[in-house]
Amino acid sequence: VAHLLFERERVCGVRIDGERTARRADHVILAIPPDVTMGLLPTGMHRRRSFFEHVPSIAQAIPVVHFNRRLDDAIVNYMGDIREGRHFVIGIDCANKVPSLVPSGKSILTLWDYHPKSREILGASDQQIVDLALCDLNFLLPEFDRSWVEDVEVVRHSYSHPPYGPGSYRRIVDFTAVEKGEDGVHFVSDMFGGSYMECALIMAQKAVDRIRAGASGEIRNDD
Numbered sequence: 001v002a003h004l005l006f007e008r009e010r011v012c013g014v015r016i017d018g019e020r021t022a023r024r025a026d027h028v029i030l031a032i033p034p035d036v037t038m039g040l041l042p043t044g045m046h047r048r049r050s051f052f053e054h055v056p057s058i059a060q061a062i063p064v065v066h067f068n069r070r071l072d073d074a075i076v077n078y079m080g081d082i083r084e085g086r087h088f089v090i091g092i093d094c095a096n097k098v099p100s101l102v103p104s105g106k107s108i109l110t111l112w113d114y115h116p117k118s119r120e121i122l123g124a125s126d127q128q129i130v131d132l133a134l135c136d137l138n139f140l141l142p143e144f145d146r147s148w149v150e151d152v153e154v155v156r157h158s159y160s161h162p163p164y165g166p167g168s169y170r171r172i173v174d175f176t177a178v179e180k181g182e183d184g185v186h187f188v189s190d191m192f193g194g195s196y197m198e199c200a201l202i203m204a205q206k207a208v209d210r211i212r213a214g215a216s217g218e219i220r221n222d223d
Helices: 033-039 048-052 117-122 126-140 168-178 197-215
Strands: 003-007 009-017 026-028 060-067 078-080 090-093 108-112 149-157 184-185
Touching: 026 197, 048 168, 060 117, 060 126, 078 168, 090 197, 126 149, 184 197
Parallel strands: 026 184
Antiparallel strands: 003 009, 060 108, 060 149, 078 090, 090 108
């Protein structure tokens, strides 16, 4: 999408890069990174543009560690101590969180860093990140042995969770309190509820509910 199109202060469609004809729409749901969202909003939308402009948007490199065994059926999250100065302080076992996506049953751990370590890690090579990950696993996993590891891949995301500074949640709450899609523009993001995919899904469901209620003439403003 290259542009949002408006008529009489209400969205009327989008213009796609490379297409001559605009696509008409009564509603548009923006489920994209904050910096991209800000770039699509018309210059006259000062409040919205200011909100998204001040959401820090950083990339993130996530090591994905494949094990030759199941670590522990009862544990989803392994938590480290940020005071130890480690780079990766959270390990999520996908075999326990989403077992349907791991048919082998063997543990797959995604390792998560934290701000400001994220910025340090971004400049490292994949091999350097793998070395840091294997080192930090000694502090995350009880009795960890490197022979358990079958493979490690580094997945680099151009946008990940924003580093929330003081006052961030107040601004988010104030923003969502007035954003009800009344002009046909709806915003969906994990940033509205703690950087988790589930939060984005909840926001998406609310946007769909508002659109359906409007189509049936039963517009509600109490969500």
